[in-house]
Amino acid sequence: MAQRLHLLLSIIFFANLIRFSSQQDLSFVYNGFNQVPHADLHLDGVARIQLPGGLLQLTDATTQKMGHAFFNRPFDFGSASSQSFWTHFVCALVPKPGADGGHGIAFVLSSSMDLTQADPTQYLGLFNISTNGSPSSQILAIELDTVESAEFDDIDKNHVGIDENNLHSVVSATASYYSDSEGTNKSLTLLSGDPIQVWIDYEDNLLNVTLAPLRNQKPSKPLLSRNVNLTSVFPDGKAFVGFSAATGSLISYQYILGWSFSTSRGSLQNLDISKLPTVPRPKIPKKTSPLLVILLVILAVLVIAVLVGVCVYKRKKYAEVKEPWEKPYGPLRYTYKSLYKATGGFKRDGRLGKGGFGEVYKGTMPLVGDIAVKRLSHDAEQGMKQFVAEVVTMGSLQHKNLVPLLGYCRRKGELLLVSKYMEGGSVDQYLFQDDRPPLSWSQRLAILRDIASALCHLHTGASQVVLHRDIKASNVMLNGNLQGFLGDFGMARFDDRGANLSATAAVGTIGYMALELTSSGTSTRTDVYAFGAFMLEVTCGRRPFDPEMPVEKRHLVKWVVECWKRGSLVDAIDRRLGGKFIPGEVEMVLKLGLLCTSIVPDSRPSMEQVVQYINRHQMLPDLYPNTPGIGVSTPVLMGVPSLAITSTSGISSASPPSVSSSPANNSMFISHTIMYGDGR
Numbered sequence: 260m261a262q263r264l265h266l267l268l269s270i271i272f273f274a275n276l277i278r279f280s281s282q283q284d285l286s287f288v289y290n291g292f293n294q295v296p297h298a299d300l301h302l303d304g305v306a307r308i309q310l311p312g313g314l315l316q317l318t319d320a321t322t323q324k325m326g327h328a329f330f331n332r333p334f335d336f337g338s339a340s341s342q343s344f345w346t347h348f349v350c351a352l353v354p355k356p357g358a359d360g361g362h363g364i365a366f367v368l369s370s371s372m373d374l375t376q377a378d379p380t381q382y383l384g385l386f387n388i389s390t391n392g393s394p395s396s397q398i399l400a401i402e403l404d405t406v407e408s409a410e411f412d413d414i415d416k417n418h419v420g421i422d423e424n425n426l427h428s429v430v431s432a433t434a435s436y437y438s439d440s441e442g443t444n445k446s447l448t449l450l451s452g453d454p455i456q457v458w459i460d461y462e463d464n465l466l467n468v469t470l471a472p473l474r475n476q477k478p479s480k481p482l483l484s485r486n487v488n489l490t491s492v493f494p495d496g497k498a499f500v501g502f503s504a505a506t507g508s509l510i511s512y513q514y515i516l517g518w519s520f521s522t523s524r525g526s527l528q529n530l531d532i533s534k535l536p537t538v539p540r541p542k543i544p545k546k547t548s549p550l551l552v553i554l555l556v557i558l559a560v561l562v563i564a565v566l567v568g569v570c571v572y573k574r575k576k577y578a579e580v581k582e583p584w585e586k587p588y589g590p591l592r593y594t595y596k597s598l599y600k601a602t603g604g605f606k607r608d609g610r611l612g613k614g615g616f617g618e619v620y621k622g623t624m625p626l627v628g629d630i631a632v633k634r635l636s637h638d639a640e641q642g643m644k645q646f647v648a649e650v651v652t653m654g655s656l657q658h659k660n661l662v663p664l665l666g667y668c669r670r671k672g673e674l675l676l677v678s679k680y681m682e683g684g685s686v687d688q689y690l691f692q693d694d695r696p697p698l699s700w701s702q703r704l705a706i707l708r709d710i711a712s713a714l715c716h717l718h719t720g721a722s723q724v725v726l727h728r729d730i731k732a733s734n735v736m737l738n739g740n741l742q743g744f745l746g747d748f749g750m751a752r753f754d755d756r757g758a759n760l761s762a763t764a765a766v767g768t769i770g771y772m773a774l775e776l777t778s779s780g781t782s783t784r785t786d787v788y789a790f791g792a793f794m795l796e797v798t799c800g801r802r803p804f805d806p807e808m809p810v811e812k813r814h815l816v817k818w819v820v821e822c823w824k825r826g827s828l829v830d831a832i833d834r835r836l837g838g839k840f841i842p843g844e845v846e847m848v849l850k851l852g853l854l855c856t857s858i859v860p861d862s863r864p865s866m867e868q869v870v871q872y873i874n875r876h877q878m879l880p881d882l883y884p885n886t887p888g889i890g891v892s893t894p895v896l897m898g899v900p901s902l903a904i905t906s907t908s909g910i911s912s913a914s915p916p917s918v919s920s921s922p923a924n925n926s927m928f929i930s931h932t933i934m935y936g937d938g939r
């Protein structure tokens with residue numbers, strides 16, 4: 260049933276589209292080639308109709324191919340009173356991406372539909388070498404030629420020509436069209452892939468060829484207009500009409516989209532542009548020029564280099580030294596990155612101080628709060644393990660008067676120690692800087708008691724004795740309530756001048772250093788000596804050693820004993836107290852200070868005893884100005900060149916060797932001294 264209906268419809272179509280008004284009249288229209296029975300078309304070569312679109316493909320993109328399509332009934336003009344025909348078709352020549360296309364399409368009138376003996380390439384499927392130029396060929400062609408063939412004197416590779424039995428065109432012109440609106444000729448590229456309209460009109464021996472892009476009206480002026488005598492080309496008065504196209508080594512897809520033909524002007528049916536099939540455009544593979552490839556490669560290399568650089572920089576910036584032995588200290592270890600962030604990249608304005616060991620920065624850490632980060636430079640790697648072990652030990656030492664050490668971080672050539680930030684600053688600031696209010700006597704005594712207790716804890720509280728090694732006013736920190744905290748314990752061990760760490764014999768600060776340091780090294784006794792010096796310093800408001808003072812006042816211990824000898828020990832008290840103090844306490848503290856700074860180590864009390872004395876739980880042993888060993892100024896420094904001296908301000912200008920003026924009542928006294936320090 261459906262088949263019959265289809266047949267019926269086909270017949271109606273057929274009758275409608277092909278009309279013979281007289282015996283000679285021929286008229287048909289193809290709005291795409293799927294709409295009518297294409298039995299009326301004679302195809303050969305590679306020509307075929309693409310379904311369902313109905314595109315008439317004359318050539319595909321294979322080389323040396325041709326395709327023909329003829330309407331299978333001839334156009335008989337022999338007996339006609341006036342010879343004429345009118346045709347309008349739409350074609351598209353689509354280049355294969357990346358290749359020059361060839362060779363072109365021709366509208367053909369031919370006495371024979373059999374052009375299989377013709378050649379492709381420049382012959383366009385119309386002639387071969389022996390038939391070209393021969394009147395017996397009986398071919399009239401209008402060529403749309405996209406290759407410039409020198410042998411036929413082609414004008415260019417984008418031209419339209421009229422060929423009478425010969426590819427040597429009788430007339431040709433570069434493809435263009437007349438724009439009626441603009442009044443100028445506009446160029447047209449045949450091989451653009453865009454559909455092109457072609458009108459070929461023949462009347463009164465005049466053949467006109469007109470081109471235009473798809474959406475344009477027919478231009479009023481033809482591209483080619485030429486006298487042609489059809490009878491002389493086709494002596495039989497008959498010709499088949501159709502198309503021929505060919506490829507050579509140059510290839511393109513060549514299509515006819517629609518075609519209308521009539522032997523009379525009035526019968527020519529309009530093409531319905533909207534019904535025409537669309538032209539497939541082969542995907543254009545991205546044409547990458549070698550230059551672009553090189554540029555891309557360079558760009559990629561640059562990007563990689565920058566990324567690698569950033570990685571290396573970041574790694575370097577935050578690089579740390581980590582060794583297996585540190586594993587147990589994991590929780591105490593900080594990442595460099597976190598410290599870097601906490602201190603705002605160790606900015607200068609966050610710097611709290613700069614000393615012989617390194618620099619101290621203030622920082623803030625989430626959860627922890629304010630911190631002080633000390634950066635110590637070091638070269639010695641061997642002592643590091645032991646040192647870190649000690650740091651960690653100290654970190655675990657809990658005492659209410661020890662500045663809590665929170666942890667550490669190791670980098671190459673650097674050690675960072677993190678402790679709690681003490682907002683009150685250090686005691687020496689209160690003693691010697693005018694911008695701080697003077698501490699009252701009770702405050703001073705409380706601080707001394709705090710520090711004595713802390714130092715005692717270091718000496719006795721842990722499973723092993725921990726020495727402070729650098730007790731001095733600048734290492735005693737205060738909180739907001741002016742409570743004393745001992746900070747920086749163990750630091751003196753750490754010598755940034757690369758001295759052998761095992762030779763911790765003589766490090767400390769001038770004025771706080773016991774004489775025996777050079778001979779027998781640090782011990783709890785040397786810590787006691789330094790604490791004694793500190794007690795005197797806090798009470799008298801003077802540095803243990805002050806090179807700017809007159810000779811008799813330069814050494815604090817000596818001067819205190821001088822005061823005592825002259826009548827009153829309490830005369831040595833800090834004048835800034837304005838006489839507000841309890842003489843008994845002052846006397847006790849000064850005597851204890853002198854006892855602790857005895858030149859005879861065994862005469863010094865232990866820290867446990869010091870705590871007992873200073874808290875008045877135990878009476879001081881009897882002490883007199885002439886008790887052997889007390890009030891003896893230790894030489895500032897013995898003439899040992901390799902000796903490592905550390906102080907917060909580092910080594911300053913060396914004074915010339917001086918002969919001490921100390922009394923000669925002690926045989927241990929070394930008269931020849933060399934001063935390396937400024938006593939701070």
Ligand SMILES: *[C@@H]1O[C@H](CO)[C@@H](O)[C@H](O)[C@H]1NC(C)=O
Pocket residue numbers: 376377387388389390
């Ligand atoms: C050229 O074509 C004609 C017929 O059109 C044929 O007889 C002849 O052999 C062909 N010559 C060559 C060289 O192909």
Ligand SMILES: *[C@@H]1O[C@H](CO)[C@@H](O)[C@H](O)[C@H]1NC(C)=O
Pocket residue numbers: 460461462465466467479480481484
């Ligand atoms: C061909 O073009 C000429 C010049 O434009 C014109 O006079 C003539 O009528 C045209 N002939 C046909 C058949 O269109």
Ligand SMILES: *[C@@H]1O[C@H](CO)[C@@H](O)[C@H](O)[C@H]1NC(C)=O
Pocket residue numbers: 432437442443444481482483
């Ligand atoms: C347009 O082209 C035609 C045919 O090639 C030529 O005869 C005519 O002079 C041209 N007109 C202009 C304005 O260039």
Ligand SMILES: *[C@@H]1O[C@H](CO)[C@@H](O)[C@H](O)[C@H]1NC(C)=O
Pocket residue numbers: 464488490491
């Ligand atoms: C056309 O050609 C034929 C045969 O060559 C000749 O008889 C006729 O006169 C020509 N017509 C014109 C208009 O030149």
